Each structure stands twice: as C-alpha cells, then as structure tokens.
Amino acid sequence: MSPPLILASASPRRAELIARLGVTPAAIDPADIDESPRRDEPPQVYAKRIAAAKAAHVAARHPGAAVLGADTVVAAGRRILPKAEEPAEARVCLELLSGRRHRVHSAITLIDAGGTARHRISTSIVAFKRLTRQEIDAYLAGGEWHGKAGGYAIQGFAESWVRMLSGSHSGVMGLPLFETRALLQAAGIIASVADDDA
Known part of the structure; x- marks a missing residue:
C-alpha cells in the first residue's frame, strides 16, 4: 500500500x-515560506532550494x-523574474522577454514516507516573438499574467507567442511530468514497469 501523497x-x-x-x-497543503532569492543566487540553485524548502516545511x-x-523560475540570463502581482511588474517582464530566449527552471523535491528526499530539475528554453506594445497591453488587460512567474502563462494565450520551446512543456507550466513520474515511482506512489523505457 503506497503512502498518501501531499502536494505542497x-x-x-x-x-x-x-x-x-x-x-x-x-x-x-501549500507551504508558507519566505521565497526571497538570496543575493547573487543563480536561478537554478534558487529553484532547487525553494522546492526543497516547500517539501520539508510541509513534510514536518x-x-x-x-x-x-x-518551484518554477523564469530567468532572463541570471536575473530571476518575479511572480507578477501588479500590471507594471508583468509589463517589465514581458518587455524583457520580448523577442528573446529565456530559461524556465522547474524543480521538484519528493520526501517519501521514510523521510528520504529526492530532487530533480527540468530546464527548458523558451523563445518569444517580438511583442508589440498593443499585444502587451491586451495581455495585461486579460489578467492571465497575475501570479505567474515571468508574467505569463504558457498554457494560455501567451503560448501563441512561443516561436521555440526546447525542453518540457509541463515543466514550463509548473510541474515537469517526466521527472515527477520518476520520483513518484522511486517512492512507490505509482508502479514502476521494468520495460518502461524500452
């Protein structure tokens, strides 16, 4: 019998x-933790740290x-973009991402019933078309950006701006399913099939 799974x-x-x-x-059971990046913390390191902290906080x-x-982090170079809460914040993100590539780091930590923590991370590269001011204005008016890392949601209208994606679509959405499945199998939450990758 597999242990109950709590989604933090x-x-x-x-x-x-x-x-x-x-x-x-x-x-x-969402984790209520301080998600502030540390000074000069690389985006990938930040994503791993926050995912692990959320899992540990809730596992207790x-x-x-x-x-x-x-945790999912949108990064332009070494700059960690915020989860936009205000239209002006989202506009800054979209103007920065317009016409260029950025990385999306989606980290996961699974703490099993015995207290063993396992970690995985998926990094995807996303390239946006060049956005016009009118396109950004219309997107901000629609509200889809609110609370989203980097000020956009790939599962919504913003997907029509993506001219290239290399990596995990589900990871950009917030949970990389390939990596998540592997961790759930390792913890006995879902069955592992021997010839899965054959």
Whole structure:
C-alpha cells in the first residue's frame, strides 16, 4: 500500500498536471515560506532550494506521508523574474522577454514516507516573438499574467507567442511530468514497469 501523497502547492496547474499521471493527492497543503532569492543566487540553485524548502516545511506537518514540493523560475540570463502581482511588474517582464530566449527552471523535491528526499530539475528554453506594445497591453488587460512567474502563462494565450520551446512543456507550466513520474515511482506512489523505457 503506497503512502498518501501531499502536494505542497496551491497551484491548480500542478494539481491538474499530476492528475495526468493518474495520481490524486490525499491533500493539498501549500507551504508558507519566505521565497526571497538570496543575493547573487543563480536561478537554478534558487529553484532547487525553494522546492526543497516547500517539501520539508510541509513534510514536518504530515509524518508518514510522501510530500511533493515544486518551484518554477523564469530567468532572463541570471536575473530571476518575479511572480507578477501588479500590471507594471508583468509589463517589465514581458518587455524583457520580448523577442528573446529565456530559461524556465522547474524543480521538484519528493520526501517519501521514510523521510528520504529526492530532487530533480527540468530546464527548458523558451523563445518569444517580438511583442508589440498593443499585444502587451491586451495581455495585461486579460489578467492571465497575475501570479505567474515571468508574467505569463504558457498554457494560455501567451503560448501563441512561443516561436521555440526546447525542453518540457509541463515543466514550463509548473510541474515537469517526466521527472515527477520518476520520483513518484522511486517512492512507490505509482508502479514502476521494468520495460518502461524500452
């Protein structure tokens, strides 16, 4: 019998994505932690640290359960873009991403019922078309950007701006399914099939 799985995230996207693996968390318990980047912290390191911290924070409340924490970071070079809360913040992000490539680091940590932590990260490269001021204005008016890393949601209208994506589409959405499935198998949450990759 597999242990109950706790999803340490309030993101409806992550709940939707994990359901694609045939997994329904026993509970959703978001971690309330300080997500401020450290001085000069590289985006990939930051994503790993926050995913691990979320999982550890929630695992302390659920002994005997497996806990999955995740964090997704949009980075322009070494600059970590915020989860936009205001239109002006989203505009700065979109103007920065317009016509150029950026990286999306999606880190996950799974702490199993015995307290063992396993970590994976998916890094994708996304390239946007050059955005006009009118396109940005219309996108901001629609509100899809709110609370999204980098000020956009690839699962919405912003997907029509993507001229190239190398990596994991689900990772850019917030939960890389290839890596998540591997961790869930390792923890006994879902069955592992010997000839899976044959």
